[in-house]
Amino acid sequence: MDRTLLRTLLYVDDEPDIRQIVQMALGLAPGLTIHTGDSGEQALSLTRRLRPDLVLLDVMMPGLDGPSTLARMRAEPSLAGFPVVFMTAKAMPQEVARFRELGAAGVIAKPFDPMKLAEQVFAIWEGIPGSAARVS
Amino acid sequence: MTGKITEAELREQVKVLAAKFLQRTASQIPQLQNELERLAATGDRNALRIIQDIVHKIHGSGAMFGFDLISERAGDLEKFTTRVPADAESTALAAVAAPMRPLLEGLASALVAAERDSPPLS
Numbered sequence: 001m002d003r004t005l006l007r008t009l010l011y012v013d014d015e016p017d018i019r020q021i022v023q024m025a026l027g028l029a030p031g032l033t034i035h036t037g038d039s040g041e042q043a044l045s046l047t048r049r050l051r052p053d054l055v056l057l058d059v060m061m062p063g064l065d066g067p068s069t070l071a072r073m074r075a076e077p078s079l080a081g082f083p084v085v086f087m088t089a090k091a092m093p094q095e096v097a098r099f100r101e102l103g104a105a106g107v108i109a110k111p112f113d114p115m116k117l118a119e120q121v122f123a124i125w126e127g128i129p130g131s132a133a134r135v136s
Numbered sequence: 137m138t139g140k141i142t143e144a145e146l147r148e149q150v151k152v153l154a155a156k157f158l159q160r161t162a163s164q165i166p167q168l169q170n171e172l173e174r175l176a177a178t179g180d181r182n183a184l185r186i187i188q189d190i191v192h193k194i195h196g197s198g199a200m201f202g203f204d205l206i207s208e209r210a211g212d213l214e215k216f217t218t219r220v221p222a223d224a225e226s227t228a229l230a231a232v233a234a235p236m237r238p239l240l241e242g243l244a245s246a247l248v249a250a251e252r253d254s255p256p257l258s
Contacts, residue, residue: 017153017197021163024149027141060196062189089199111200114150 005132006053006125008033012043012069013058013087018110022056022087025114026121040093044072047079054125056108059088059099067102073104074103083128088103154201158251161198161206164190165244172240176233179226187236188217194243203250209243 009032026034033067037046038106040057041064055073059066061062066086067070083105088095091109099107106124108117125131141149168187175183191213198238216239220232 003236015193015196017157017193018200020153021150021200024141024146028143060192062192090195110196111202114146 004130005032006122008035009052009054009056009121010037010043010046010050011056012037012039012046012061014038014061015058016068018058018065021114022117027116028069029118029122030117032118036051040066040069040072043047043069044076044079044082047073047082052082053131054121055082055084056121057084057086059086059090067099070102071106083125083126083131150201155205155254157197157201157203158247158254161194161247162251164194165240167249168240168243172233172236175236176230179228179230181224181226181229183219184220184229184232188214191217191243203246205246206243206250209239209246213239213243 009026009086011019011026011034013019013022013036013121016038023034023036026032035046035050035052037043040061043055043057043064046052057066057069061069064072066088070084070086073082073084084103085106085108086099086104087108087110088099089110091107096107103127108120108124166188171183171186171190174180175187191210194210195207195214198204198210213236216232216236220229224232
């Protein structure tokens with residue numbers, strides 16, 4: 001069975017501080033390359049160009065927010081298959097359920113613990129059909 | 137960026153970013169006050185948009201760095217700005233500045249308290 005390792009990830013958030021923390025926090029995971037963007041529009045263009053294994057999207061962004069970005073991805077055949085995880089301060093059960101209905105592979109609550117973020121991301125990744133557990 | 141950081145380095149980096157966040161937020165308070173006064177004087181929606189953008193970031197980053205009161209007060213301001221109708225005209229926009237002033241003062245006070253409790257950036 002052909003299973004994919006998590007090697008490249010795109011994180012998109014309009015808040016520079018949080019982008020930097022996520023980038024550093026995921027830097028704890030060996031072998032993972034992290035790209036970042038600051039808007040929903042960038043999420044679309046960077047996903048087209050970089051073809052990351054996983055896309056992490058902030059929910060509340062000005063302009064194209066996380067859910068709208070995901071809807072655009074699902075409507076575009078070349079982007080429809082990319083797994084998307086939302087990061088949000090709105091992580092109440094009914095909101096998480098709504099995000100899952102929209103097609104999110106998982107939801108990570110903000111604020112998050114930078115020391116545990118990589119573990120959370122990999123736990124979600126390993127639950128995605130076709131993904132492989134880490135080798136390390 | 138590929139994983140090359142240790143947990144100790146990450147903790148230290150987060151502390152540095154938190155201190156920078158406080159410094160930046162302090163520098164944004166006068167900007168918020170100026171935009172609020174501009175909103176009161178002109179009813180310019182762009183002033184409201186600038187305020188909304190700044191407090192949205194303070195709200196999110198403040199929570200991330202554990203500055204809960206700053207985040208909460210910025211969140212109060214953000215919520216207020218999002219309740220202003222999208223089709224409000226300049227007179228109505230100018231009128232929302234007055235109830236925003238105490239919210240901004242609350243944010244400034246929360247910042248002062250956080251600065252008092254946090255060590256300065258070395």
